[in-house]
Amino acid sequence: MQRLIVIGGGAAGSAVVGEFLRRGQPGEFELTWLVGRQAPGRGVAYSTTAEHHLLNVRAANMGLFADDAGGFIAYAQAQGWPVKGLDFVPRAWYGNYLEAVLAREISAARVRGLALRVLSVDAASVRGSDANGYVVGTAEGEEFDADGVVLAIGALPAAPLAEVTEAARGSHAYAADPWHWPLPRKAPERVVVLGTGLTAVDALQSASRLWPNAQLTAISRHGQLPRQHNAAPGQPYEHQASLLEALRAQPRVAHWLREIRAAMQDEGAEWRSVIDGLRAETQALWRSLGVNERARFQRHLRWLWESARHRLPQQTANELARLRTQGRLKILAAHIRSIDQHAGERDQLEVRVQPRGAESVRSFAADLVIQATGFNISVNATDHALIRQMVDEGVAHADALDLGLAADADGRLLRADGVPRHGLRSLGTLLRGSVWECSGLPEIRALAKTIACELPAELRRVAKPAHSRSSASTRAATFTPAVI
Ligand SMILES: Cc1cc2nc3c(=O)[nH]c(=O)nc-3n(C[C@H](O)[C@H](O)[C@H](O)COP(=O)(O)OP(=O)(O)OC[C@H]3O[C@@H](n4cnc5c(N)ncnc54)[C@H](O)[C@@H]3O)c2cc1C
Structure with missing residues (x-):
């Protein structure tokens, strides 16, 4: 049986755990979810109780799972909430939905006999074990063996600006x-x-x-x-395909700026549609840029992109x-x-x-x-205990610009030599430098599905030495009780 550990109890952790549960067969894996100190589900964005804190994505596209993008609006309407698909609703409502979906998936998994533990502890270390797997340590000193680990810890804790005495x-x-x-x-x-x-x-x-x-x-x-968003999304930009072709042909930000500006000013084009039409390709476009071009984008264009993209x-x-x-x-x-x-x-x-x-x-x-200067993603400077340990011990690395963790397009963390690590993945904001766009729910749920589909198969491809199988049960005797 595979031992999987998901670290982080926000929306990204929920999406991965939910995907594992929806796909898993009894006896296939034993899943341990380390959710940190907060109740699982809401994370930073959806813990707010303020009604004026609204989603910035329309309700129709906020389902937690990639094959159920309309799941949130269906849930909201079943509850009798006054919500239409184009609306931007309070994030607190979305938090309620996350909790309800998790409760549903967990109880369905229990009925089907899947093994899940949800523990309210912080992971403090992830180290390679001598059996091709990992040992995850908690702040309290417990250790869990794992064949596969998924990091879903959101952004790093805020650090004061250097200009502040x-x-x-x-x-x-x-x-x-x-x-x-x-x-x-x-x-x-x-x-x-x-x-x-x-x-x-x-x-x-x-x-x-x-x-x-x-x-x-x-x-x-x-x-x-x-x-700002329009009341309703505009028509797709008619020349989106040729715009994308032009961007792909020359991965340089000055060229991209010219092309995108020209498209936005195209007669009859709705500029928001031009930007939105790039979303599905943003990760691939970012990955096509060399390091110097990425740095140029970060220095000169990021602010412009963010204000147009995050409306x-x-x-x-x-x-x-x-x-x-x-x-x-x-x-x-x-x-x-x-x-x-x-x-x-x-x-x-x-x-x-x-x-x-x-x-x-x-x-x-x-x-x-x-x-409120945005997400902290500098893994080289952070005092987040887990990331500090992983970076200091070479288990994980910053990407070339220190905009999060070095990873491939499917969230596999990279070794110092650039080779993907076996069985260790991540998703969410800490992939900024590697894929640029992975903070919003649509990208998070897509990667959660990829990880849940691929990781078990990836682990099956590596044979384990026989002695490594027993250690999980030895350590399992010291597990703290599950919170769900
Ligand atoms: C204010 C705000 C509004 C947003 N609005 C939208 C929106 O409308 N639509 C949209 O698509 N996206 C929105 N986002 C983007 C948002 O980042 C994602 O939708 C999603 O909430 C990210 O979830 P996450 O799980 O990656 O991160 P988080 O919500 O930060 O959750 C990470 C969790 O991991 C836990 N954790 C950290 N370290 C450890 C550890 N060592 N061990 C165990 N647990 C740990 C943390 O305590 C936390 O609970 C918004 C973000 C913010 C900040």
Whole structure:
């Protein structure tokens, strides 16, 4: 029997575990799911309870499984929720769906006699074993043998920006983690959000509700909020195939920018359709770029791509426009130069910025600064215990630009020599540098299916020494009880 371990209890872990359960036969594998400290299912994005935090993908395309893209809308309508397929619904509703799907798949698997344990522990290490498999250690010192391991741990914990001084980091006025802010002792009058992407928008919406009198400022290098979705998707771009051909023919970002811009300006073309039409090919296009071109994209074009690709629902865009018209929200295009404690004021920070195109630096005071600069994916610098151990011991590596883990298109982690490791895969945001697009549910569920289909067959191809089979049961005697 194969021993499989999935690490991470968010939507990606749920998709992989669900796929294994849907496909598995009794006696084929023993699946252990290490979900970390949170209840399995929701992860970071869908743990919010705020009704104003909306999905940025239409309900019709948010099913958890690749062969059931409409699963969420079907579930929502069966519950009698007032949802149509084109709607952007609260992420909290989606979290309810994830929990319900998991409960359904787990109980069906139990009835069919599949072996599953769900443990509320953090994995702290993954090491190769001498039997062609892995040993996964937990923070509590337990060890589990595995033939195959899947990492689904989301992004890395937020790390404060280098421009933030120690004193500012230690104060109550700086929140490095955009999902968990310290609530200041008194309502802040000036809130600064670092970043203008989707995470920053979440923070701005919440701050504007919590503190209706606060002045909000969001700062990023280009000062661009995400573009907005249309009420309904436009017609597909008629020349999409020739656009793709042109991009594939010359994998250089300057050329791509020219081609994509021209297509977006094509008479009769809806620019959103041009961008959306690239989505299915984004991973292959990214992989066709050399390292220097990837770096160029990251430096010069990422902000433009992100604001066009990760769009806001109209309700959210309208809300931000209202805040700006009321003068409550300012968007600033500037480089952060430093964030320090304000002289003599323990809970006040001084933010120094250089506005885009200006020579001089200006500074202003803030009662709360929320860092919402996007996912942390730097595996070389992280203090995430598991990734630290795996990178330090050479079990996993950063991709060439340190934008996550080095992996192939099917999530196989690569050895230092670039050869895929046997039986060790990953999916989700940490594949940014390897495939670029793997944070949204559509890409996550596609890779979850690939892994669940391929991994058991891959493991069957390697014969195990007979002695290696007994160690699982020896260690299994020390397992903590399952949470489900
Ligand atoms: C604010 C926000 C909104 C989003 N909205 C959308 C949307 O509308 N549509 C869409 O398609 N995508 C959206 N996304 C993208 C989102 O990243 C994915 O949809 C999905 O939620 C990612 O899930 P994940 O499991 O990869 O990561 P996470 O949700 O981060 O889950 C990872 C889990 O792994 C656990 N973990 C970490 N380390 C360990 C360890 N060592 N051992 C055990 N467990 C560990 C963590 O505690 C966490 O529970 C959004 C993302 C964010 C942040």
